[in-house]
Amino acid sequence: MNDGAIPVDPQAVKDRYQQLHDAIAHARETCTELGERQRLRKSAEEVRTLITAMDQEDMASRTGAFEALGTQVQSANSSLEKLKQDIAGIVQDAAIAAKVVGAIDSAITTSAKLFL
Amino acid sequence: MILVWSGCGLSPLAKRSAAFGNAATIVVRDSSNAYETVERATYDAAVGALVLDFESTGFDRTKIKPFLSAYDLDVRQQILRGLQSYADGLAEVAGDRALAPVDEQGKVLSEALVKLSANGDLKSVLPGVTEAEAKGLATAVDTLAKVLIERKRRKQLPTIIARMQPVLERICDLLDKDLGMKPLNGHAGHGLRNELWNQYDNLIGNETDYIFANKSRFTPSEKAAEIARLPQMVAKQQSADSALASTQEAVRQLVSTHRVLLAPQSEGTFRSRLHELIEDGERIAAFYSSLKAQ
Numbered sequence: 001m002n003d004g005a006i007p008v009d010p011q012a013v014k015d016r017y018q019q020l021h022d023a024i025a026h027a028r029e030t031c032t033e034l035g036e037r038q039r040l041r042k043s044a045e046e047v048r049t050l051i052t053a054m055d056q057e058d059m060a061s062r063t064g065a066f067e068a069l070g071t072q073v074q075s076a077n078s079s080l081e082k083l084k085q086d087i088a089g090i091v092q093d094a095a096i097a098a099k100v101v102g103a104i105d106s107a108i109t110t111s112a113k114l115f116l
Numbered sequence: 117m118i119l120v121w122s123g124c125g126l127s128p129l130a131k132r133s134a135a136f137g138n139a140a141t142i143v144v145r146d147s148s149n150a151y152e153t154v155e156r157a158t159y160d161a162a163v164g165a166l167v168l169d170f171e172s173t174g175f176d177r178t179k180i181k182p183f184l185s186a187y188d189l190d191v192r193q194q195i196l197r198g199l200q201s202y203a204d205g206l207a208e209v210a211g212d213r214a215l216a217p218v219d220e221q222g223k224v225l226s227e228a229l230v231k232l233s234a235n236g237d238l239k240s241v242l243p244g245v246t247e248a249e250a251k252g253l254a255t256a257v258d259t260l261a262k263v264l265i266e267r268k269r270r271k272q273l274p275t276i277i278a279r280m281q282p283v284l285e286r287i288c289d290l291l292d293k294d295l296g297m298k299p300l301n302g303h304a305g306h307g308l309r310n311e312l313w314n315q316y317d318n319l320i321g322n323e324t325d326y327i328f329a330n331k332s333r334f335t336p337s338e339k340a341a342e343i344a345r346l347p348q349m350v351a352k353q354q355s356a357d358s359a360l361a362s363t364q365e366a367v368r369q370l371v372s373t374h375r376v377l378l379a380p381q382s383e384g385t386f387r388s389r390l391h392e393l394i395e396d397g398e399r400i401a402a403f404y405s406s407l408k409a410q
Contacts (some may be wrong), residue, residue, distance in 0.1 A: 062294060073356065079276045084208065105232045
């Protein structure tokens with residue numbers, strides 16, 4: 001790493017950029033000369049842009065995998081929805097029972113008028 | 117049978133699933149906040165640079181860029197919304213709420229049966245039907261409905277949960293990688309934590325530049341206030357990273373807690389994991405809220 005050769009491992013490249021970024025960030029904190037500060041800020045911006053681009057690429061590499069999992073999450077949610085509907089169906093049956101009893105009540109009253 | 121059911125309407129699996137659903141909601145919200153926190157730091161750093169450059173370059177709108185593209189962010193938010201629906205669905209289907217309409221219908225049925233038992237004409241056809249018997253019948257129907265619901269849940273919930281386990285593992289693994297690692301001892305980090313850390317370095321650098329560029333214009337108290345912001349920003353960098361690291365831990369815990377949902381023998385493990393998940397999740401959520409308020 002110290003022989004000046006360019007590392008080919010992406011993590012090693014990123015490590016070098018990060019070391020440079022940290023050194024510039026430290027220099028920015030302690031530098032008191034305005035012109036030098038401006039120069040350091042531009043250098044920091046350039047290095048950070050490269051690190052950010054690598055991070056963005058890393059994040060983007062997972063987007064497809066996230067997207068593919070969406071269908072499976074949707075499938076689990078559909079199964080939960082189906083279960084919810086089944087439960088609603090049972091509740092509905094109880095509601096029908098209440099309605100039937102109400103109907104029996106009025107049917108008995110009506111038939112009593114006719115036959116009793 | 118009736119007494120048993122009225123005493124414990126929810127089975128252990130239903131109780132666990134409902135509790136997990138509620139805890140997962142917090143973790144999903146924290147994960148969403150993690151992306152938002154990094155985007156806000158990126159935006160704040162860009163605005164800081166704009167303030168410093170304004171007199172020399174004016175306003176260049178292309179310099180205000182998000183960290184993640186709208187597409188990358190949208191795909192992640194969609195997955196988190198899907199997980200949110202799963203958590204909500206579990207809590208709703210497995211929790212007390214699923215039984216509430218049954219109780220309501222049971223009450224309506226009971227009232228209808230009591231009315232029927234009091235029907236004078238019925239008494240002449242079928243003498244001896246009492247109000248207590250009518251209420252008993254209503255309770256029986258109510259109980260039967262609850263038994264049927266529980267049977268549905270017992271049959272379907274384990275399949276849904278087991279099918280979701282590998283999906284959740286994969287999603288949480290991707291979220292874990294997205295959250296990444298901060299730079300440490302000259303080694304570059306990656307993901308959201310790396311970006312957040314570097315953006316805070318940038319914010320601190322911009323604030324220092326701002327102080328130097330304006331030092332002759334500040335009153336002593338203004339200058340002191342600006343300088344005092346620097347250590348505060350360093351502390352905020354640490355705590356913002358801690359929030360992301362804790363979110364990462366909560367995401368990992370979510371997977372292991374979901375895994376023990378179907379293991380009745382590990383009730384103690386489930387409870388302690390759930391407890392940690394909720395406690396950590398709420399603490400992280402409070403931190404993200406404090407960041408938004410600043």
